Amino acid sequence: MRKLWIVAQREFLERVRSRWFVVSTVLVPAFVGLVIFIPVYFTSRAAVSPDMARITIIDASGSGIGGRIAARLDSGVAADMAPRYEDVVPTAVAAAESSATPDVIAGRRKGYLVLGPLLWPKPDVRYSGSNATSTIEMSKLQRVVHDELIATRLRSAGMDPRQVEALTALDLQMSTERLTARGRGGSGEIGSIVAFIVAFVLYITIFFYGQIVMRGVMEEKQTRVAETVVSSVRPDTLLFGKILGIGGVAAAQLGISGLATVFLIQNRAALMARLHVEASNYALPHVTPGMGALLVVYFILGYIVYSSLFAAIGSMVSSEQDAQQVQMPVTLLLVVTALFIQPVSFSPESRLAEALSYIPFSSPIIMPLRLSLIPIPVWKLVASLLSLVAGCWLAVWIAARIYRTGLLMYGKRPSPRELVRWVRASR
Amino acid sequence: MVDRCYQIVTANLQPLPQTGKTVRDWNRTPRHPYSWGILFPASPDSSMTAAVSIDHISKRFANHVAVRDLSLQIPTGMVYGLLGPNGAGKTTTIRMILDVLEPDSGTIHIMGAPNGRPGVVDRVGYLPEERGLYRRMTVRRVLLFLAQLKGVAAADAARRIDAWLERLQLVTAERDWGDARVEELSRGMQQKVQFIGALVHDPDVMILDEPFSALDPINAQALKDIIIELKRAGKTVIFSTHLMESAERLCDAVCIIAQGTKLVDGTLAEVRRAHGVQQVALALEGGTRNGVTRILQDRTLVARVDDSNQVIEIDLAPSADPQRLLRALIEAGAVVQRFELVQPSLHRVFVDRVSALSPNGEAMEAAHA
Numbered sequence: 001m002r003k004l005w006i007v008a009q010r011e012f013l014e015r016v017r018s019r020w021f022v023v024s025t026v027l028v029p030a031f032v033g034l035v036i037f038i039p040v041y042f043t044s045r046a047a048v049s050p051d052m053a054r055i056t057i058i059d060a061s062g063s064g065i066g067g068r069i070a071a072r073l074d075s076g077v078a079a080d081m082a083p084r085y086e087d088v089v090p091t092a093v094a095a096a097e098s099s100a101t102p103d104v105i106a107g108r109r110k111g112y113l114v115l116g117p118l119l120w121p122k123p124d125v126r127y128s129g130s131n132a133t134s135t136i137e138m139s140k141l142q143r144v145v146h147d148e149l150i151a152t153r154l155r156s157a158g159m160d161p162r163q164v165e166a167l168t169a170l171d172l173q174m175s176t177e178r179l180t181a182r183g184r185g186g187s188g189e190i191g192s193i194v195a196f197i198v199a200f201v202l203y204i205t206i207f208f209y210g211q212i213v214m215r216g217v218m219e220e221k222q223t224r225v226a227e228t229v230v231s232s233v234r235p236d237t238l239l240f241g242k243i244l245g246i247g248g249v250a251a252a253q254l255g256i257s258g259l260a261t262v263f264l265i266q267n268r269a270a271l272m273a274r275l276h277v278e279a280s281n282y283a284l285p286h287v288t289p290g291m292g293a294l295l296v297v298y299f300i301l302g303y304i305v306y307s308s309l310f311a312a313i314g315s316m317v318s319s320e321q322d323a324q325q326v327q328m329p330v331t332l333l334l335v336v337t338a339l340f341i342q343p344v345s346f347s348p349e350s351r352l353a354e355a356l357s358y359i360p361f362s363s364p365i366i367m368p369l370r371l372s373l374i375p376i377p378v379w380k381l382v383a384s385l386l387s388l389v390a391g392c393w394l395a396v397w398i399a400a401r402i403y404r405t406g407l408l409m410y411g412k413r414p415s416p417r418e419l420v421r422w423v424r425a426s427r
Numbered sequence: 428m429v430d431r432c433y434q435i436v437t438a439n440l441q442p443l444p445q446t447g448k449t450v451r452d453w454n455r456t457p458r459h460p461y462s463w464g465i466l467f468p469a470s471p472d473s474s475m476t477a478a479v480s481i482d483h484i485s486k487r488f489a490n491h492v493a494v495r496d497l498s499l500q501i502p503t504g505m506v507y508g509l510l511g512p513n514g515a516g517k518t519t520t521i522r523m524i525l526d527v528l529e530p531d532s533g534t535i536h537i538m539g540a541p542n543g544r545p546g547v548v549d550r551v552g553y554l555p556e557e558r559g560l561y562r563r564m565t566v567r568r569v570l571l572f573l574a575q576l577k578g579v580a581a582a583d584a585a586r587r588i589d590a591w592l593e594r595l596q597l598v599t600a601e602r603d604w605g606d607a608r609v610e611e612l613s614r615g616m617q618q619k620v621q622f623i624g625a626l627v628h629d630p631d632v633m634i635l636d637e638p639f640s641a642l643d644p645i646n647a648q649a650l651k652d653i654i655i656e657l658k659r660a661g662k663t664v665i666f667s668t669h670l671m672e673s674a675e676r677l678c679d680a681v682c683i684i685a686q687g688t689k690l691v692d693g694t695l696a697e698v699r700r701a702h703g704v705q706q707v708a709l710a711l712e713g714g715t716r717n718g719v720t721r722i723l724q725d726r727t728l729v730a731r732v733d734d735s736n737q738v739i740e741i742d743l744a745p746s747a748d749p750q751r752l753l754r755a756l757i758e759a760g761a762v763v764q765r766f767e768l769v770q771p772s773l774h775r776v777f778v779d780r781v782s783a784l785s786p787n788g789e790a791m792e793a794a795h796a
Contacts, residue, residue: 002578003576006572006575006576007576010568010572014561014563014564014568018563219561219562220561222559223559223560223561223562224555224557224558224559225559225560225561227555227556227557227558227559228553228555228558228559228560228573228621228624228625229573229576230525230527231525231527231548231551231553231555232548232549232553232573232576232577233576234526235527408522408527418489421489425489
């Protein structure tokens with residue numbers, strides 16, 4: 001036990017100390033941060049951009065709407081930044097346009113907005129300008145024109161636009177609750193998008209850390225340090241220590257990344273306020289402690305199944321090319337499982353989904369996915385866990401037997417028949 | 428006859444090139460905290476128990492039998508050579524001693540205890556033939572890891588590591604290589620680190636698998652010095668080799684194995700004596716050689732001739748009298764410059780024994796490899 005701890009400690013400390021760990025641990029929250037902040041930030045930047053105001057408004061409607069639009073666009077920064085408003089008769093539109101065009105080409109104006117003579121029933125509004133491809137600026141302009149057109153219509157119908165706005169403003173948030181045989185709510189469902197993310201994160205991390213275990217075994221074999229180490233510690237202990245230590249790295253990394261992500265999401269409004277941007281917090285899904293514990297258990301067992309298989313592969317091969325080939329079957333098991341994530345998330349109660357919940361190679365990913373979507377009877381959950389524990393035990397047993405022989409064998413990789421012999425043979 | 432292993436010990440009392448001190452001086456110098464006392468704190472008890480006792484072990488792999496009913500007694504405090512051609516089963520035997528492999532049958536005891544018992548192999552140090560370390564770890568961390576795996580407490584291990592690094596000049600006034608990553612070290616320095624890794628827990632039994640292969644001359648010298656020092660500190664050193672010269676210089680006792688079977692074992696003198704063949708080294712004055720050809724072909728006198736131009740090595744026929752050969756030579760008119768009865772070299776014993784086992788000469792090639 002003490003040696004197991006020493007091996008695990010080395011695996012953990014050497015990896016946590018590496019630059020790779022720091023970078024990849026920071027990367028996830030950084031990515032989440034970008035996803036949360038960037039769009040809002042740029043949208044808000046666009047909103048205060050004074051560029052939008054530097055346009056010419058050619059208004060042939062005779063209703064004065066052009067003036068009101070100009071007033072709304074005016075950012076009040078400087079006189080030459082204000083929109084230029086030209087009230088023209090319908091026949092003079094063409095002339096006004098041709099005189100506004102050189103200003104746009106020379107860059108003195110951003111563009112010109114033409115409000116045609118007819119505002120009812122279908123308004124004739126056009127914009128030409130150098131920024132016509134900017135979605136943000138165009139949608140802002142369109143919003144302003146749209147609002148003013150409605151206000152004009154309301155006024156002509158004898159209504160006060162402000163009063164209408166006050167009356168129609170309604171922020172409805174309907175509370176929902178799931179009703180099941182077991183009672184109201186509380187069944188731990190998270191929602192399909194989050195369930196999808198959970199399954200995908202499980203898939204990625206199990207794959208990623210399984211690969212790290214395999215590379216670790218290959219390194220020990222290729223540098224021949226295994227020869228020295230197994231004279232002090234049994235191959236089994238070395239294998240379990242490695243899986244344990246790298247599992248610890250996974251836990252540390254997921255823990256740090258996860259907590260940072262949750263923090264960012266929960267404090268989105270406060271953080272955005274620092275950037276002088278108004279934004280609301282995203283709602284975090286509610287995860288019950290039982291559900292959280294189940295997720296952790298499935299992750300741990302899934303990690304053990306796959307990392308021990310990857311370790312066995314690492315011990316079998318002597319070169320990178322061999323590793324690529326030999327790991328195919330195990331990789332395929334994972335990839336095929338990942339392909340089922342989408343179908344299962346659409347119909348989590350299907351027979352396919354149920355079957356995949358009892359296969360140790362797919363249940364660590366499929367079962368958490370179903371758990372976050374639908375209530376699962378306890379006995380089915382227990383059956384799934386039991387089959388997974390049995391699969392875990394079998395995978396570790398086979399892997400340990402392959403590992404202890406393969407680690408000190410060099411040269412040609414074993415044929416399937418030799419592998420069977422390795423598993424059967426004594427030490 | 429003076430045992431050659433004794434000679435090598437005396438040879439080591441000459442000043443060492445690096446330190447200018449002899450081994451004996453080393454032992455006499457006052458011990459400051461970072462030297463001898465830490466490296467070999469206590470002499471192990473050299474009672475009558477064998478350091479390693481192997482009883483009728485066999486190991487069969489899928490396609491062949493690696494070790495066949497092998498029994499060995501390796502006495503405490505000896506330098507013991509495990510000799511054999513490539514593929515003889517030396518590494519398999521060593522792996523079984525270290526409990527990395529389990530014999531199909533038979534038992535192995537280390538210092539009187541079964542080697543499978545927890546902590547028993549911690550008393551053994553091992554330098555494998557295929558050497559390597561964790562490349563991205565620093566030297567101190569690798570050594571600490573290896574020492575802790577052998578059950579040395581961290582603080583104790585750190586002191587011993589520092590003492591050894593200084594001793595093998597990996598810590599000098601200019602540079603402390605202990606904090607460098609293994610991959611930054613030259614191959615020679617990595618080999619030194621590997622020695623330390625095998626020694627740092629102060630083992631009672633040291634097992635070296637082909638220790639001199641791929642060693643540069645400086646490190647080969649350093650390792651030889653360490654082996655002698657270990658012996659002087661009462662430790663047992665077992666090493667496998669197919670290089671008879673190094674075995675002959677270093678070993679107190681040897682065992683020759685081939686095809687997984689023991690051919691002969693015992694002290695060097697015993698092994699030579701047991702070989703039975705009487706050898707004569709003969710040198711003749713130039714012109715008189717032609718006359719003796721007939722005598723050397725006499726199968727009642729001479730079993731084999733190995734003519735090396737300056738010296739003719741002659742194996743006498745079984746129960747032939749060397750005096751009769753000498754008389755015959757003189758009567759034939761030969762001018763004898765040298766006529767010496769010699770003990771067979773270990774190399775000779777090895778080649779004879781092994782090629783007797785496999786007449787196709789594979790073993791001969793292996794012995795010369």
